[in-house]
Amino acid sequence: MNTVVSMAGIVSILRPRQGLDDLACAGFTSLMPDFGLFASAEGMTEADYRPETMRRCYQNFRAEIGKRALAFPVAKAPFLSLTTERTDLYTRIVRLNRDCVRACEEMGCGSIIVQPLFAGIARERIWEENRAYYLTLAQACEKAETKILLPNQYREQGGHLIRGLCSDGASAAAWIDRLNEAAGGERFGFCMDSGYCNVCGQDMQAFAAALGGRLKAVILTDNDGRRDMRRLPFAGACELYSGTDWLSLIRGLRGSGFDGSLILDMRDTVQAFSPFLRPQVLALGRAVADYFAMQVGIGNALKKYSSIVLFGAGNMCRNYMKCYGTQYPPLFTCDNNEKLWGTEFCGLEVRSPEAMKCLPEGCGVFICNTYYREIEAQLRAMGVERIEYFNDEYMPSYYFDRVRREE
Amino acid sequence: MHNIGVQTKNAITDENPQEGFALLRRTGFSCCDFSLNAYLTNQALYGFAVNDFFDKSGRELETFFTPHKKAAEQAGVRVSQMHMPYPNYVPGASPELNEYLRCVVAPKSLAVCAFFGCPYIVVHGFKLAHHLGSEEAEWERTADFLDSLAPAAKSYGITICVENLYTSVGSHIVEGPCCDARKAAQRIDRFNEKYAAEVLGFCFDTGHANLVGIDFEPFLTTLGKRLKVLHIHDNDGVSDLHQIPFTFTRTRENLPSTDWEGFVRGLRAIGYGGVLNFETAPVLTAFPDVMKEETLGFIAGIGRYFAGELSSAPGQEKG
Structure with missing residues (x-):
């Protein structure tokens, strides 16, 4: 294009x-x-x-x-x-x-x-x-x-x-x-x-x-x-x-x-x-x-990697799984909310961000959270490379509701 | 000569329907579009609120509408089309509410339509393309809803009419369900073939078409005989105002900004013989109440103008 x-x-x-x-x-x-x-x-x-x-x-x-x-x-x-x-x-x-x-x-x-x-x-x-x-x-x-x-x-x-x-x-x-x-x-x-x-x-x-x-x-x-x-x-x-x-x-x-x-x-x-x-x-x-x-060409970024993981276990992750989870299944997702660690979200295990330190070779990290730049800085400080921003503003389809969690 | 109709909303009251129907007849209408949607409004439904009007049994609904039916007959006004309450599916609402709309409101609306001896009921297709991802997926849900009604419609001899709708992106109106005449024609044909009866037809809404820049003439000629009823009204091309045709202009030449000539050409080309029905209830609240008679008379006059323009090629009307 x-x-x-x-x-x-x-x-x-x-x-x-x-x-x-x-x-x-x-x-x-x-x-x-x-x-x-x-x-x-x-x-x-x-x-x-x-x-x-x-x-x-x-x-x-x-x-x-x-x-x-x-x-x-x-x-x-x-x-x-x-x-x-x-x-x-x-x-x-x-x-x-x-x-x-x-x-x-x-x-x-x-x-x-x-x-x-x-x-x-x-x-x-x-x-x-x-x-x-x-x-x-x-x-x-x-x-x-x-x-x-x-x-x-x-x-x-x-x-x-x-x-x-x-x-x-x-x-x-x-x-x-x-x-x-x-x-x-x-x-x-x-x-x-x-x-x-x-x-x-x-x-x-x-x-x-x-x-x-x-x-x-x-x-x-x-x-x-x-x-x-x-x-x-x-x-x-x-x-x-x-x-x-x-x-x-x-x-x-x-x-x-x-x-x-x-x-x-x-x-x-x-x-x-x-x-x-x-x-x-x-x-x-x-x-x-x-x-x-x-x-x-949103699928092009996903095709680049032999495997992917997500960062974020909220609505954007949910939207990812709805529209791309079958074609490009992530290994897991992680989240800064420690209450979610060890739980399952949309069929994915939610891990601590520390899990990002030992990713397989060729694995891409897709940030599924609108605090992209803040999270990218966090990941880079951990030595993570191959970072991409996922975006759910223009999805192939949407849920009728949103996941709501107490802060 | 074509019959001329107008919606009953703002013209007919439950307290004294005789007066309203007599007024319609006096001002030049021989037909009406019964606003069943006024009994369960879209504003309420989008707020997830449902009143108990359709909790009435079939018998109770007939009793409720008997004065209206008698008044219409006495005045010589035929209920030539009806508008079902809408939306028929509310995104984000509880499953119970949507089930109620599908299993209670819609079938009872058909029954009321049959009670009035009305041959056409207009329904709104589901507005779900945003969520489901495409107009085709959206239509599948509408088709499923129509399938639930088609057997009853067939037994009543009623044709359900889908109308061209709009949807909003921010404050801008863009095309919604049933704005592609070619697809609409194919879908209507498939439905009618499936049920071996004319259970599905089309309602062309001039105002909605104008809002999304539809070229009236080819749209109408593509629909052809599938076009059964009309919602005639006008707007500024920006908002769904339901005003009197020929009201709006945008240039100093003061020519109409709605393609009424194309509308007439399209209807003439397909030999439309149905009712020239106006969906102009907001006009009756915009004008002073004391001018209601003159206002309705003026609308009917525009209907006679359209009828005159079409009279060179009249078609056949059902019902």
Whole structure:
């Protein structure tokens, strides 16, 4: 799984150097070029999009990224505003996106996200129009392995954003299958935008399940559930809770065996912070992207060890045993509560932390307690290595109750 | 022409049902959605509290509702659909409470529905995806519940209707049970095949669909003839407000933020011939009580508007 960051809001097309340096400092090694920042079918007649200026910006950007050890697993072609009613742009869109496909290949991008055609097309014609359009773009690819990714869309109803093209998982999957069949190979895949799903209140788990292996990229972004914003995940919290169903997304990506690009798009959050603070915001963004990668691949940490033990004999341990205990059975668990020593919890013997001093070779210790850092320090002081944090925030399933013990 | 209905909550009282049903008829409703859920509320159930209403025997329940039934008949208002109390399963509640909901409240609700001669009863699917891990696992529990009711429903000639619901993540409403029309259609077909009768159907709730951005037209056309009843109401796309259609807009162009045109197109495409039923009880508390008649009349007027839009392709109605 790649963790990728969108350049939007971070890398200025006029002066890209600082943004690229900030991203490198934050530890990002993969970038999603957004060609919409350089060219827009709607904006090409506006002064800001003068072709010669944009060409110069793009060449400068290419020169700057060429100096850095950055990967470009996926790029984004220019999108029309989803609320546009302009229907006079299709010739321009086709030409522009053909150029973007070629630019994508020149940069070494393996895939490019291309928005479906929508404005002014009758519902009954939408598939045929898009079929021809996408196959034209596939023919424009010089490399057979370049993939075109279809994204989910919303549409506007009197200011209310509702489900648009490719927002039904089963229908989107059918489109991709039919396109691949027509193209004679796996040339098309899907990019799921969590922000668009969120404004449409969608079950992202079911969406991802319907797409299965067709899902090649996921845009991680947050909003208030009403408007199309591009916030850092968790930054849209209200009344102590995130309003985005991350549990559903993570379950869906795990269930579909997702191994594509996790693309962080946080342009609004980054732009809202002072340039003074952007390096710290980007570092947080990096941590958030890594956190999602960890959650989606939560089984990967367990697979690393020949045996495991747990630290903690409470609800997190119980959740571990419910969801992973059969596949990855621990040798035992331990707890700082001496009243529990020698007892059994969820089928595990509860031992003193001293038991951690004589673990078999290759055994990993999974902390099942939210006081992670405190416990990690305790274990390290005992000479324990191979320490991992287990996390039950996004479990495959949950108990209906919680274990409650007197302090 | 389609019949127009409205829920009885806030319109009909136990003390004087004649007055309420006469009011419904006078204001333009020929049908009603009997709010059985008003006798055991969701607020109470989520607080693990159960009253003794459904402790009544079948005979006692019939006696209790006889004045309502007679009043409806006298007024010429048909009980065309009923809402079962919900939830039918309360996560975290005692096994006794959940057993009571399954084994007492639900079957007695069906019996009351039959007593009224009502062909459809709307139930809520279980909201358990968070705990059980998936919508499929959640549906299995709902299906098990429906299986417990299906034989009785078949013998009564009642179709149980599942409706599209929402759930909450923090303060944000997202899709809940029965929001995938394709799955709903398959499940309904399987159920009806299993029981060799139309024991299961669908209730499309416009407000819930609007909250989770569902595209009305393809949803309705996917459901097709499985769509039996409606909960028509409107909201701001944020909260489940159960207000009058066409009330909400979000732009200075002042166009509706709910896709009522798509709603009409979808119903027309499937030849929906059922009742145009409004689930707008909160409107009657929002408007001054002295305006109740005008308010109901206005809602019925919107029903007539929808009926007119649909009249080019009327279908057949059951019951």
